[in-house]
Amino acid sequence: MTCKLRIGSNREVNQLKAALAQSFQWLNERGYSLQIKKERLGTYNYLLLSLQGPGKGSFLREEDMIHIFKYQLAEVLAEDILDGWETELVWRRIDKKYRVLSEAEKQLLCEKAVDFLKRCNENESLNLLIRFGRKNKITHRIFDHLHSNDVLILDGFINFCLQDYLTEIKFAVELADEEIKNEREYNEFIKLLRYFVDSQSPRIFEVHLMVTESGLFYMWDGNGNLLEEQLVEYYLDDVLDQDINIDDILVSILITIAPRRIVVHEAGSVPETESLKIVKKVFVDRIFTCVGCERCDKNPHLKNSDW
Known part of the structure; x- marks a missing residue:
């Protein structure tokens, strides 16, 4: 053969x-x-x-x-x-x-x-x-x-x-x-x-941020006080009109506040959202990660009364 x-x-x-x-x-x-x-x-x-x-x-x-x-x-x-x-x-x-x-x-x-x-x-x-x-x-x-x-x-x-x-x-x-x-x-x-943030004065010097597994986020100042609800209510009409989503609200609020320091807290094993990625890229060296605190250890699905 x-x-x-x-x-x-x-x-x-x-x-x-x-x-x-x-x-x-x-x-x-x-x-x-x-x-x-x-x-x-x-x-x-x-x-x-x-x-x-x-x-x-x-x-x-x-x-x-x-x-x-x-x-x-x-x-x-x-x-x-x-x-x-x-x-x-x-x-x-x-x-x-x-x-x-x-x-x-x-x-x-x-x-x-x-x-x-x-x-x-x-x-x-x-x-x-x-x-x-x-x-x-x-x-x-x-x-x-x-x-x-x-x-x-x-x-x-x-x-x-x-x-x-x-x-x-x-x-x-x-x-x-x-x-x-x-x-x-x-x-x-x-x-x-980034240029917009760098060119304006901070309304709040330090902001703490926690994003939960459900996509909700919580923010409080350096004294532990939750940020004013007016900041969210300002964008509420856009949310209802479906012109903006929750992730966009987070980015918009932080850019409006333009804090000099943002401390990111981990709420369990939460995957990094697109909004959080944008925040980290915009604020760069202003971002700090909490290595563990009382609030990080709490249930991720927090209510105002938990603070």
Whole structure:
């Protein structure tokens, strides 16, 4: 039994050759021999694969063995595309559609796009499942090609047979570009708030802040007095009109007060809210974290009477 295939690429193929040799080590244990030779023709590098079997007496039929060999080869090539080609394909997309960007901006865009492709969801298990599905789809495309062809040129195969994968790359680059723009606008917004806070005198020198698990917040001054309810009532109409949420109220109140010192108290294991992130970025060196006090130890769902 003999099966010969040729894999070509305009990229270096040494890493792919090593991956193939490692993946097919089991063939020797079954009495088969796989030779992998590298040659260069023009601008392309080729790997010549020659599988030879024991013939009669094998535990598998010849057609079954070739089927297994081609499918595993397709898996290795799919892995090579995802691990070795993906960043280059993202770069090609960026160079084509984002020529006006500087090299540093392109690099940032590339990193974010590649990260989107690998981690598009907060759930790591779901990310692995998505990537497995992507690899599985590419594997079957390659296997279908090898079923009726003994030559596969990776460059052309990607460009003409993996259009859905290239569409995913295009979408990832667009998402990354949108996120960078949003981050830039967000940073400008933070700078504006920081400038506003720095340019006004504090209405209260020290403010203590506690955010509960339910999203409610409590604030009191350095003497332990709850801040005036008028500060919240000022924004109440906007809340009722759904123009502003609780998080926005917290940021607005603190910016209006412009305290020189903000002590953040921990109310149990409360995840950091977006408003708290903004507060920390705006007030920066004015933020202090309480390492433990009587109020931190109380139930997070506090009432005014608890103070």
